[in-house]
Amino acid sequence: MAAKDISVKKYVVRLSGEEREQLEGLIRKGKSAAQRLLKARILLKADVSEAGEGWSDNRIIKALETSASMVYRVRKQLVEEGFEAVLSRKQRATPAVARIFDGEKEAKLIALACSKPPKGRARWTLRLLEKKVVELQIVDRASDSMIGRALKKHSLQPHRQQCWVIPPKANGAFVAAMEDVLAVYTRPRDPDYPLVCLDETSKQFLAETRLPIPMKRGRPARCDYEYERNGTANIFMMFAPLEGWRHVKVTDRHTAVDYAHVLKELADRYFANAKTVVLVQDNLNIHGKGSLYEAFPAAEARRLVERFEWHYTPKHGSWLDLAESELGVLTSQCLDRRIADKQTLVEEIAAWEHDRNANNTKANWQFSTPNARIKLKHLYPAI
Secondary structure, eight states, X not given: OOSSOOOOSSSOOOOOHHHHHHHHXXXXXXXXXXXXXXXXXXXXXXXXXXTSOOOOHHHXXXXXXXXXXXXXXXXXXXXXXXXXXXXXXXXXXXXXOOOSSOTHHHHHHXXXXXXXXXXXXXSOOHHHHHHHHHHTXXXXXXXXXXXXXXXXXXXXXXXXXXXXXXXXXXXXXXXXXXXXXXXXXXXXXXXXSOEEEEEEEEEEEEEEXXXXXXXXXXXXXXXXXXXXXXEXXXXXXXXXXXXXXXXXXXXXXXXXXXXXXXHHHIIIIITTTOXXXXXXXXXXXXXXXXXXXXXXXXXXXXXXXXXXXXXXXXXXXXXXXXXXXXXXHHIIIIISSOOOXXXXXXXXXXXXXXXXXXXXXXXXXXXXXXXXXXXXXXXXOOO
């Protein structure tokens, strides 16, 4: 049928002026369903009246990018059922099947999916929900695909769980520390008082037990699921967001003494000419002035304490530490793979650090205290 023109002698389209005007108005508005607009265009092109174009079926098919059978059905319906029948939606021969989950039943399903899973199960699955809705007589029958469609409509994924830092509600200590850090972030850049954010993470050394297979066209690289554990290392991230500078130090351990030596490097090596280093960090137990006294004599410890202006993110609010964001970049760009030993880790991090510093990559912090008082209103005590 598509290879040659369809015979149109039997189903000739001949529109009146009023019908053409109605179709042209329909297309001009463009608010109707796509299939209805397509039918209107087919009729206008196939019209053999004086005002029409009288196109052949092949020309219509090519111009409108439709099928031969579609053009044939439109012609036939116009001739046999009339103009209004072409544009109106055909009535169902049989009534539509009633939805099993609708209204109150759907609300009960959502409440069930959000509830605590049965004892002995870590989370709800589609199969568990399928059995439970029948057991609770919410519906007479169900299937896992039916449950899946109902949950997908509400963007619910009961099989997944996300770890999150949940802040306390209406907590004065939280908002006081938060607003203190936000105030620090609004300060303009000052070489005499550089802003430095500090955070740390750990990296487990994993060595391959079998040689990985490199990727090929149409196939990703493959590595064996077995690996060899070679211990762990600690990573300190020092990030000056306004300077576009960061330094990553890899240590064997994560102790107060290691932390103290990081601060000494900041004060005496990297920012030796600064009057005071503005330090932002989280509430980890070693992040305190006391760590300096554990690593150095009292006089030296006191000197280092006075070289810093100390600021802490609120508890359960470490997202305010820009060093944590920079660690996230380091993890995704460099550490998200198996690294076998400390030497390799140091070399890879050094290359990443050099590239970031060479590009002078800074942080553009946008969240401010006025934003917090609106968006995080639930954190503020009610007066």
